[in-house]
Amino acid sequence: MGPPDTIAPLTTEHHYTEPIETEHTGFGIDRFYHRVPLDWFLVVSGEIDAWSYEFFLEKGNLFERDYSIVAVDFDYDVDRNSDGTGKPFHVLFCDSEGEERKCYPRTHYLLRLLEYDESIYEVVAVNPTDEYDGVLVAVQERLPHVPDSSVDALEDTDVT
Numbered sequence: 001m002g003p004p005d006t007i008a009p010l011t012t013e014h015h016y017t018e019p020i021e022t023e024h025t026g027f028g029i030d031r032f033y034h035r036v037p038l039d040w041f042l043v044v045s046g047e048i049d050a051w052s053y054e055f056f057l058e059k060g061n062l063f064e065r066d067y068s069i070v071a072v073d074f075d076y077d078v079d080r081n082s083d084g085t086g087k088p089f090h091v092l093f094c095d096s097e098g099e100e101r102k103c104y105p106r107t108h109y110l111l112r113l114l115e116y117d118e119s120i121y122e123v124v125a126v127n128p129t130d131e132y133d134g135v136l137v138a139v140q141e142r143l144p145h146v147p148d149s150s151v152d153a154l155e156d157t158d159v160t
Helices: 038-044 053-058 107-113 149-156
Strands: 021-024 030-037 068-074 089-094 100-103 121-128 134-141
Touching: 030 038, 038 053, 038 089, 038 134, 068 121, 068 134, 107 121, 107 134
Parallel strands: none
Antiparallel strands: 021 030, 030 134, 068 089, 089 100, 121 134
C-alpha cells in the first residue's frame, strides 16, 4: 500500500497555464514545461493552512513562506491508485527550521491545474527549479501503445 492521497485540489481557479518552454521530442511530440510554485503543493496538501490557493495568494503576508524543495521523486515502487489518480510522486521540502517533510501529490492534480485533458496528456517529469522554490512540470501527449507483435505471431503459428 502506498502513501495516502493527501493532496486535494483546494482551488477554484486554474493557474500557471502558459508553458514557459516547449521542446520538440524525437517522437515528433511537443513537451511543455510549466513552473508550479512549492506554495501551491503546500496549500493543497494542508501544510499551509489556507482555505484555498486563491486565499493564500490574496493574504500571503499571513503565512510563512520560508520553505524550499529538497527533492522531487516519482514513487515507482508504489502501486497506482485504482481511482485513476495518476503516477504518485513526493515532494520533499524543508521549513525555515530545516525540518524535512513530504507531501504526496498525484500527477492528475497537476494536469487539472494546468488545464490538460487527462485522457490525452501525461506528466513525464517533475523537477525542482534551480531556486528550489517550485517545480518544473513536463507534460506531453501520451505515446500510443505499441502492441507486442510476438503475441500475434504465436497466435498465428500452426502447431500440429
